[in-house]
Amino acid sequence: MxxxxxxxxxxxxxxxxxxxxxxxxxxxxxxxxxxxxxxxxxxxxxxxxxxxxxxxxxxxxxxxxVPGAETSAAVALAPAGIGGRDVDIVRHALTDLTPGSQQETVAKRRTGMMLDLGRKRLRIDERIVPLTYRELELLQFLVLREGLTVPRAQIIETIWVGMDGEVPNERTIDVHVRRLRMKLGKYGDVVRTVRGGGYRFDRQGDVVIRYGEGPSPDRF
Structure with missing residues (x-):
């Protein structure tokens, strides 16, 4: 029973x-x-x-x-250099796409938001969204820290420092985020502003992240 x-x-x-x-x-x-x-x-x-x-x-x-309890172990593999927290990478890699799940439905119907980190490509519904290099790096940086509030200074130090061109200030980061949100359209609120803290990526039910081959902009 x-x-x-x-x-x-x-x-x-x-x-x-x-x-x-x-x-x-x-x-x-x-x-x-x-x-x-x-x-x-x-x-x-x-x-x-x-x-x-x-x-x-x-x-x-x-x-x-608990004598008699059954256990099963699986190892999560991820491309070298993808960055992000280990536990988040493991959680996403081992998530089971069971029949009828939201993620499987999104993948089959090609609707919702799909971010492919390996191919550096963002798709919303049937449309490929043209992101600039900076916009893609910014979105990926937040995605790899899903649920964590990232200060503006950390975004600047990780994505802009050491690269060609003028290093932006924190107000400039707000401009980049606004432009990114405009391109995300109805999914713009996945990038949330935390007052006094910075920005945070909050996934919605029909948002799928694919972790593929390719390096991350993160430098740890």
Whole structure:
């Protein structure tokens, strides 16, 4: 017999972050969970361990906590130099495009917003959006830090410093963002202004990001 997961059955100090009560009308049940670990081989070696040992330790811990629990591990591969936070790259790389999902629907119907970082191409619905080099670099920089507020000074230091031409000030960055939003059209609000903080990329349901081959403008 299957049972429905009830967060209230777990003491408040033991509930996982982000746990939500299923809707009362829902017929779904919890069958497990996924933990995305952002850890590359170089960082693991620096800590005196390898990725296989980390995976095995997590499997052993799960078996000790719940004997008989099933585990499955997958390694996320990304093009060298793509930049961004490890955990975000892993999360996107391992997201399952199940039948009927929003991302699969967008990809099949060629509607919505599709940003292909490998091909350096932005498509909105059926139209390829012509972005300048700076606009594409700016959008990619924010996308690779999805959900994080990026100060204007950091954008300047990463994208403009060391390149030919005049280095913009923070007010000039606002101009570049406005131009980018105009080209994004109905998706302009994916680039949000955080008052006193900078800018943040917030994805909508019909926005798909493809991480392909090719370097990132990031310099870490």
């Amino acid at each position: 299957s049972s429905t997961f009830d967060p209230d059955a777990i003491p408040s100090d033991r509930q996982p972050q982000g746990a939500r009560r299923p809707d009362a009308s829902s017929t779904s049940e919890v069958r497990g969970f996924a933990i995305y670990v952002g850890l590359d081989e170089q960082k693991a070696r620096a800590a005196g361990i390898d990725l296989a040992s980390v995976v095995e330790a997590l499997r052993t811990l799960t078996a000790q906590l």
